[in-house]
Amino acid sequence: MSEIVIFSGSTATLSGSEQVLRYFGSLLHDRQFSVTHISVRDVPYQDLFDMNINSPKIKQMTALIENAHGILIGSPVYKGAYSGVLKAFIDLLPQDVLKHKPVLPIMTGGSPSHLLALEYTLKPLLATLKAHNLKGLYLLDQTINKQREIPIVDEETIQRARKQLDYFCKLVVHRQTTPI
Numbered sequence: 001m002s003e004i005v006i007f008s009g010s011t012a013t014l015s016g017s018e019q020v021l022r023y024f025g026s027l028l029h030d031r032q033f034s035v036t037h038i039s040v041r042d043v044p045y046q047d048l049f050d051m052n053i054n055s056p057k058i059k060q061m062t063a064l065i066e067n068a069h070g071i072l073i074g075s076p077v078y079k080g081a082y083s084g085v086l087k088a089f090i091d092l093l094p095q096d097v098l099k100h101k102p103v104l105p106i107m108t109g110g111s112p113s114h115l116l117a118l119e120y121t122l123k124p125l126l127a128t129l130k131a132h133n134l135k136g137l138y139l140l141d142q143t144i145n146k147q148r149e150i151p152i153v154d155e156e157t158i159q160r161a162r163k164q165l166d167y168f169c170k171l172v173v174h175r176q177t178t179p180i
Helices: 016-030 045-049 056-067 084-090 117-128 155-177
Strands: 003-008 034-039 070-076 102-109 137-140
Touching: 003 016, 003 056, 016 034, 016 070, 016 102, 016 137, 016 155, 034 056, 045 084, 070 117, 070 155, 102 117, 102 155, 117 137, 137 155
Parallel strands: 003 034, 003 070, 070 102, 102 137
Antiparallel strands: none
């Protein structure tokens, strides 16, 4: 089995991006991938505020990310970008923590006008960590029902999301079988 880390940048317990990430985790699990879900809510806020790279929790989460074969990372759009707490956590990670790893970035937002937040904020941030960024997904809040098992309510959006997930899975498997 491949180790996939799903990382949520949402500070809310029940957010659209969190529910979509959990749904993708179940799809990956169904495909025989080993999935670990981590969240910015798992990080002690004092460690983030103090930039404590020696925190046991930060070290544990960093090790999970470093040892993963692929990463899904999601965040709601706040003020035209990813969540600030996600950035605070990413600032604690080693510079090449995502080197050669397939990364599927996912953002959710209330307006189509924030679509470019994925391209202009999250993907460049992940690129600085040497990620192999995939196209990524931007999902409108209106296409998500947080109460449903399958939170994406729009069939076209589900198909687009599954296509990206299929490509992500192929890259993860290929990366495992091909030396870097």
